[in-house]
Amino acid sequence: MERSALESDIQFLPGVGPKRAELLRKELGINTFGDLIRLYPFRYIDRSSIVPIREIRPDMAYIQVKARVLARELYGSAGVIAADNIYGQNQDVSGNGAPAATGSGADIRFNLVRRMRVVVEDATGRLELVFFKGIKWMYGKLEPGKEFIFFGKPTVFNGLVNIVHPEVDNAPDRQSTRSGNARQAPAGGVRNTVQQTDALTMTGVYPSTERLKNGGITGKAMCRMQEHALNACLPDIEETLPVWFLKQQGLVPLPFALKNIHFPKDQQSLERARYRLKFEELFFLQLSLLKQKYIHSRDEHGIQMPKVGEAFNRCYEALPFPLTGAQKRVITEIRNDMKSGHQMNRLLQGDVGSGKTMVAVLTALIAIGNGYQACIMAPTEVLAQQHFKNISKYLEPTGVRVALLTGSSRTAERREIHAGLEDGNIGIIVGTHALIEDDVLFRNLGLAIVDEQHRFGVEQRAKLWRKSACGMPPHILVMTATPIPRTLAMTLYGDLDVSVIDELPPGRKPVQTIHASENRRPALFKFMRDQIALGRQIFVVYPLIFESEKMDYKNLENGYEQIAKAFPFPPYRTAIVHGKQSNEEKKFNMDAFAAGRANILVATSVIEVGVDVPNASVMVIESAERFGLSQLHQLRGRVGRGSEKSYCVLMTGQKLSKESRHRIQLMCSTENGFELAEEDMKMRGPGDLEGTQQSGLPISLNIASLAKDGLILNVARSCAEAILEEDPTLSLDKNLLLMQELKKDKYNIKDYSKIS
Ligand code: ADP
Ligand code: MG
Secondary structure (H helix, E strand, O other): OOOOHHHOEHHHOOOOHHHHHHHHHHHHOOOEHHHHHOOOOOEEEEOOOOOOHHHOOOOOOOEEEEEEEEEEEEEEOOEEEEEEOOOOOEEOOOOOOOOOOOOOOOOOOHHHOOEEEEEEEEOOEEEEEEEOOOHHHHHHHOOOOOEEEEEEOEEEEOOEEEEEOOEEEEOOOOOOOOOHHHOOOOOOOOOOOOOOOOOOOEEEEOOOOHHHHHOOOOHHHHHHHHHHHHHHHHHHOOOOOOHHHHHHHOOOOHHHHHHHHHOOOOHHHHHHHHHHHHHHHHHHHHHHHHHHHHHHHHHOEOOOOOOOOHHHHHHHHHOOOOOOHHHHHHHHHHHHHHHOOEOOEEEEEEOOOOOHHHHHHHHHHHHHHOOOEEEEEOOOHHHHHHHHHHHHHHHHHHOOOEEEEOOOOOHHHHHHHHHHHHHOOOOEEEEOHHHHOOOOOOOOEEEEEEEOHHHOOHHHHHHHHOOOOOOOOOEEEEEEOOOOOHHHHHHHOOOOEEEEEOOOOOOOOOEEEEEEEHHHHHHHHHHHHHHHHOOOEEEEEEOOOHHHHHHHHHHHHHHHHHHHHHOOOOOOOEEEEOOOOOHHHHHHHHHHHHOOOOOEEEEEHHHHOOOOOOOEEEEEEOOHHHOOHHHHHHHHOOOOOOOOOEEEEEEEOOOOOHHHHHHHHHHHHOOOHHHHHHHHHHHHOHHHHHOOOOOOOOOOOOOOOOOOOHHHHHHHHHHHHHHHHHOOOOOOHHHHHHHHHHOOHHHOOOOHHHOO
16 A cells, blocks of 8 residues: 555655654654644744845844845954955955955865854845854855845844844845735645745744754755645645534635645635644544543443532531632532532632632532542642641531541551541541552542642542442542633643632732842841731742752752841741651641741742641742742732731842743732733743643644633534534544544543543
């Protein structure tokens, strides 16, 4: 059987060869022609507009200049080696015997040349171009008097605007105009081959790396490769969406989309191509997630819990405050799931302090009321302890027995708890990963609540799922304070239902957020002393990022010493908590702070989730520019829980990138977690929401952006829903293509239904 061009090894593409193929493989994961044409430009350069030199500003993005070469100057390490004078004649200015430059550069010892400066001119002014590499060739090409199109990004050096390493094209001859209407549309609409010609006014810019560029795969080379690959593949490209569906959704065919994403015929074709490709990506993502959900909900019966129960009512009546509207709504949603006879798989999102614990307790009590047990799992020991403390308080009026099981539970205690869980004496168990160890057995686990779900690994959640003894899976409630934008939640958890607590309990005081840089540290320390004098407590948090762990611990230690010096004992007491301590040490220090024995808690971001110390009213975040917005927001949520006015101080270095400054400013101006999460996602991509080590998405998106393409995602999702509604197994003839596409490896998503 003849193989499709799509599958041809990339090394056989003209201009590639084994060496570049290796590069493409390593740097971009491209193995075949087909892989290459699915590498899309991430932006386009308008090649139709030429900027007059006089109008160039250093803050412009990529621009195009049409100019004549005036002079070239070659510099070695000791100064000028050779230069054209402004009239185009050559001059030996080196005075050290180096040969004068000539048009071809034949006698120049290029191995001594470190840099070339080229002055070009158009009718409006002069511009300097700088080259560090490939100088010999460029020197030969850029003969004085000749005109070229230069393309690059203007920068400022020593107060002058220049362009470093511009791309150089021959200026088009006078006849061929660059305006759009000069282009001939071939009869019959779509052309069958693509050609990169002057007539195309938009050029794609592809993802690249330093290694690719050094290996000769420049932007221009990439465009040429795409042209070759497309021409080879076009006859073999097969549609992935059924024709009826293309028609229904007004989508352009795949070949058209691929052609125009690389070499747009015009703006409109580009838009249609882009829409089609984004849609396709999001649609299949949703389709694969939802298909599992459909099959799952059809196969998996859930434990029916028809009652609310007495324990629930007793707890509810004894609550020290009325539930917020959002809490009530969410509890109703959960309640409906639990009585439906299907397994609940629900994600509960709520900003820090929105009152998720209360919802968890009431949910657990529904399970109790129907004769089942519930477990509540937290990501850290400290959090589990805190949950246990709070939950015990809420449960007092109910008489339900609750226990705590963590890694540091003693053997005797552990044995007792195991027994209590097996005979059903313990109704609710709170704990850490210790809960999912094999020797923990339940009499009849009916509900598992997982707090801060993203810190649990996949297998760990799967284990939890298997703990049910009655043959039916427990209901699952996943709680997260990371305010994931709805579009992202839908994609990350395509098979989970999502509930949102979008309202904070009344009376919460806003946290005043302040940005300060290092030179303000004396003022910060004074402010801290003043706050301590008022009886307040203070968090000081240092970043701890996996990749730079060693440095981070060094910074933490230095910071701790600095604080210990500035806040000496007596009268001040400072505690420190970090990941290298034993659980006992951590607990000892946390407790000291929580009980008010320490004024300051120095910590790494381990305190990010959950710790509740109402008297702590100041949060100082060191190197704040290194945190993502969502993380900063989480940290800030640790204060503002008491009755006192609270502050969050973001300490940063003196110099900040534009992006960092923007983020810090945003933090100072809003306390809306969702707004921050959206912004975070726009700037850092969805991956970072899940922490530095997790990619987040079950499959990687090539062209669609969850932050920007929410509307397309919504359409894609309803289409997927409608199709599955009619044909849950995709076995109808008209859906054959869809089924085939879903069988591809990339949609082989981990089975979420068995996980949460
Ligand atoms: P989360 O876990 O969502 O960050 P918590 O459940 O820890 O938030 O609740 C934060 C604080 O708000 C707790 O001190 C809790 O007692 C209080 N709280 C919860 N619900 C309400 C409510 N409806 N009205 C007033 N206070 C509430
Ligand atoms: Mg909480």
